[in-house]
Amino acid sequence: MNDLYLICPGKMSDLQREIHAVSLKDKKYKTIDTLEKLDKINDGKIVFSVYIDKSGINIPLMEMLKKISADMDFFKGSSAVVLIHGDSELFTKSIGRRIIFYLNQSGASFIGRPMLEVTGSMKNLVHIAMAENLSLKEACLKSSTDLVNRLVQNKPVKSGNEQPELLVLHSSNWRTSNTLMLWKEVKSNLKGIHVNEIHIENGSVRDCIGCPFKTCSHYGQQERCYYGGIMVEDVYPAVLSCDALLLLCPNYNDSISANLSAVINRLTALFRKTQFYDKYLFSIIVSGHSGSDILAEQLISALNINKTFRLPPGFSMMETANDPGAVLEIENIRTRAKDFAEKINETLT
Template sequence: MKEKLTLVYPRCEDVIRTKRLSALLEEVLEPYEVEKIETVDALHPLQNQRIIFAIPLGISGINLEYFRFLKKMRIDPTFFDGSVGGIIIDGESELYTKSVARGLMFTANKGGCSFPGRAMVEGTKDLLNYNIQAMRLDAGNLTAYHVSAKEMVKRVMAHQQMPKKRGNILVLHASNYSTSNTALLWDMVKEQLQYCDITEISLRNGTIQDCSGCPYRMCMHFSEKSSCYYGGVITKEVYPAILACNAMVILAPNYNDALSANITAFINRLTALFRTNQFYQKYLFSIVVSGYSGGDIVAEQLISALSMNKTFRLPPRFSMVETANDPSSILKVAGITERASAFAQGMMDVLVEKKQNE
């Protein structure tokens, strides 16, 4: 009996522009029993399902039916509860595919959808993004595109939660605890966590040097030792803690609608460890606090850098996104205690075995 899968495929009226994506889907989804949803009127809450979102963008990066889908998804905060998803984006330019994908992943995740690591496959105009994979496969770029999609769908279908008797959580931050609303919010969450061992590492005050782009062979040499040429806190503390943990929490205050310099440097330096250690079995969480707005932009940067790229899995509602400007003002935000408690419970739901977490 074929496994069931739901294909969310916003209709594009120009059949010629969807030809490449349609051919890919026909091949990749052939082993499954597929329910296809092509119009917003047919879109309904998709709970406890395996879902592939396939979005044809054309040259403009705009699919009008997709935006109708997106509106419907964002209105219902439980739209995807219990579901697991993957995303295929196909466009006719070198632009827009990833920005659309990470926005979609953020929205679906807020609605309760989990994503395995590398749950996004994109096809740009000339498929130049598959040059390396094609070389490794000794095949053309189109074949590499199809192979990547097949592997991603298999990860979606096989994805399961991996709770343990105790969660092992690594928290990375570059915050000044005396003034940081993000750190204060994490303390509120941490107080509610049970059956979890927590390691916190600061990346402040010149303790981290950014990646300078070593030659591949040099990077691999150090990677094989779970190390990096530039050493420091990254190799002495962060790398061992990542290998030991089953969840990583990034405290990410919104600086100019971007991750802070030290958090960005950490992500860049993570490449050396990633070359020989992938992170499909590790969860990513984040706490993002903005002084004004734009927290979703920062959360989406974490999605693309650490889940789409570095293979961390996204649990449902992986990021707590809040707004607070003045020091300690997060404590006065309406409903913040309840939301912090709910976020902590969501962490425990995926990290800790149910009999412990009752």
């Protein structure tokens, strides 16, 4: 059906109302602004619009997310974007990516760069305004319109390759890593997909030092980076050719590994020339104790919101296992691994 829905939990700001009036102009849509009006939406297009005051707390939003999270198929077949306006310079990104996480876990897919955040000062829009020769408010309204139009026009992306290519990046040890053991189970259930695995060894990737924009752009136009090495020789070509990226992420101090973080940072040079709107993002996250959602949200921020990878529904498989091999002792783990593999199969083939 692909009907358009505007979901607005709680109080709306004046700017938020103006954003809606401009970005949804001439579009037919249904507004859902109370918990009672919120029900399952299948095969819809969703604009999730939120206002956050200086406290960073929106109780109606939390109530909606609680209801949504109770059903993994709440937004089955739907795609979504997020508009978020805050009173201060804080909370917009963290709350926005959490909304994406909740909706994605409940069946919603997300286009690349699916969020417009507007901080209290609008300073986060300075570069957009400069590039377009607009005021900050004009940049805000134009960006919101562009975002909604991309949502409305969005269609699933299928590989043009005879065999879809899945790039898998990891920096773990096969002998002891629960994450790699779980990946092995998932991999055994993939069908008709070419898998390219790259091991990011310790010391093989230097982190980005933040070259000047012109320097980074110069190397990026050549699909290179100042530092060269495995990033230029192996990772960049693999990213360009793949249909989807899968990151294997054990939880290190509630963060992805330093090696994978460096890889993501170093993708910036390549991103200067080539955006990744037509590539999907998957992840397998294993935590020793807790915190897998924190890593999933880091990946959403870095690769979906910033680097434009698409999020398929339920993009991340998250498990908890401490001792080596413990992940394989989790109840029904092989069934869940098979289900996650089927999700990859359905997305890419």
